[in-house]
Amino acid sequence: MTNADILFQNANLPAAPLSDILVRDGVIAAILPAGGMAAEGRPTVDIGGRLLLPGFVEGHIHLDTSFYGDDWVPHKPCTDGFDVHERVRFQAENMADAAPMIDRARNQIELSIAQGSTRMRSHVMVDGSVGLASLETVLAVRAEYRDLIDVELVAFPQSGILRSPGTDRLLDEAISLGADVIGGLDPASFDRDPQRHLDVVFGIAERRGVPVDIHLHDGGSLGAFTIEEIIARTEATGLQGRVAISHAYGLGDLAPDAARRLSARLARAGIAIMTNAPGAHAFPPVALLRAEGVTVFSGSDNIRDSWWPYGDGDMLGRAMMIGYRSGFYTDAELEAAFDVVTYGGAKALGLADYGIEAGKRADFVALAAAHVPEAVVAVPHQRAVYRAGRLVAENGRVIR
Numbered sequence: 001m002t003n004a005d006i007l008f009q010n011a012n013l014p015a016a017p018l019s020d021i022l023v024r025d026g027v028i029a030a031i032l033p034a035g036g037m038a039a040e041g042r043p044t045v046d047i048g049g050r051l052l053l054p055g056f057v058e059g060h061i062h063l064d065t066s067f068y069g070d071d072w073v074p075h076k077p078c079t080d081g082f083d084v085h086e087r088v089r090f091q092a093e094n095m096a097d098a099a100p101m102i103d104r105a106r107n108q109i110e111l112s113i114a115q116g117s118t119r120m121r122s123h124v125m126v127d128g129s130v131g132l133a134s135l136e137t138v139l140a141v142r143a144e145y146r147d148l149i150d151v152e153l154v155a156f157p158q159s160g161i162l163r164s165p166g167t168d169r170l171l172d173e174a175i176s177l178g179a180d181v182i183g184g185l186d187p188a189s190f191d192r193d194p195q196r197h198l199d200v201v202f203g204i205a206e207r208r209g210v211p212v213d214i215h216l217h218d219g220g221s222l223g224a225f226t227i228e229e230i231i232a233r234t235e236a237t238g239l240q241g242r243v244a245i246s247h248a249y250g251l252g253d254l255a256p257d258a259a260r261r262l263s264a265r266l267a268r269a270g271i272a273i274m275t276n277a278p279g280a281h282a283f284p285p286v287a288l289l290r291a292e293g294v295t296v297f298s299g300s301d302n303i304r305d306s307w308w309p310y311g312d313g314d315m316l317g318r319a320m321m322i323g324y325r326s327g328f329y330t331d332a333e334l335e336a337a338f339d340v341v342t343y344g345g346a347k348a349l350g351l352a353d354y355g356i357e358a359g360k361r362a363d364f365v366a367l368a369a370a371h372v373p374e375a376v377v378a379v380p381h382q383r384a385v386y387r388a389g390r391l392v393a394e395n396g397r398v399i400r
């Protein structure tokens with residue numbers, strides 16, 4: 001026993017009898033049937049038979065662009081159907097009037113922690129218009145909250161790479177400054193030159209040894225073509241297992257046979273797919289992708305920003321949305337939706353110390369549900385969130 005021991009008692013773990021968990025220095029040291037270990041003067045936390053889940057993985061968020069906690073910003077529709085360029089323009093106009101970014105990013109990160117996320121990947125705008133200023137702000141917020149949540153940052157060229165002069169150099173500098181992942185944006189439709197766009201993204205990934213996460217909104221055959229190009233680049237650079245495509249709407253437009261063929265290629269290249277089961281949009285076939293061996297993960301993406309008014313940072317609620325939109329009804333399907341917001345995210349982000357088992361970090365969410373399928377459909381809001389064995393949020397309030 002050390003001073004850093006904590007005994008979590010009476011935890012209802014998925015697929016296990018009622019359990020006690022010994023946590024040492026923030027790491028799970030042992031899991032035993034309830035009552036199997038004497039407290040012996042250790043501090044104890046009685047989970048009281050509630051369901052104990054691994055901390056959620058918020059795999060795709062934008063900490064720099066949300067207006068959560070700020071004045072309500074009414075959504076402005078595009079002039080003629082969805083247009084990424086026009087939305088980027090609306091965003092720049094809205095950001096000029098918004099509260100300071102550091103306050104908005106704090107609001108949003110606290111929301112995510114309170115909802116039970118203990119790991120996060122945030123994209124942050126890096127381009128000719130904002131330079132590295134947004135990244136510097138979000139890096140400061142990451143440092144401020146580093147004992148409450150792990151945050152990985154993606155250098156995200158929101159205004160394209162080729163269309164926004166100097167962005168290639170800024171993206172490279174962003175990695176020096178502390179960004180962990182290199183991003184991209186619709187290489188074909190936004191920059192109109194997928195090869196040169198991908199040259200920059202994969203060039204930085206190779207040179208800097210960082211993973212890749214590309215926003216790809218393009219649907220239909222243009223989306224499928226771009227996915228094929230990303231597969232080819234991933235294999236050519238030996239980055240298997242370190243590349244993700246966010247949204248990949250095009251996968252949702254393909255006929256099942258074509259989707260299966262492309263999914264098998266994604267699985268071979270170790271490319272993960274991020275989906276947030278967006279509104280009325282076509283989105284990737286989650287069950288088909290998983291059946292082919294593709295890692296599927298999720299994120300809130302935009303929370304009350306210039307892109308849409310929705311979002312509450314709740315990854316359990318996101319699992320419900322993924323299940324709902326995917327037509328998941330059986331317990332196995334509901335568990336698959338839950339896997340997307342937990343273990344799928346951990347795999348996509350390469351988190352080796354994730355999960356409820358000995359040797360992994362003690363990141364837990366305790367809530368009132370009998371099992372995972374019930375948690376996914378009921379989305380209980382009363383939660384206790386632990387990071388490395390320490391209570392960091394309870395019932396919607398962050399504890400610092």
Ligand SMILES: [Zn+2]
Nearest residue numbers: 123215301302
């Ligand atoms: Zn995004």
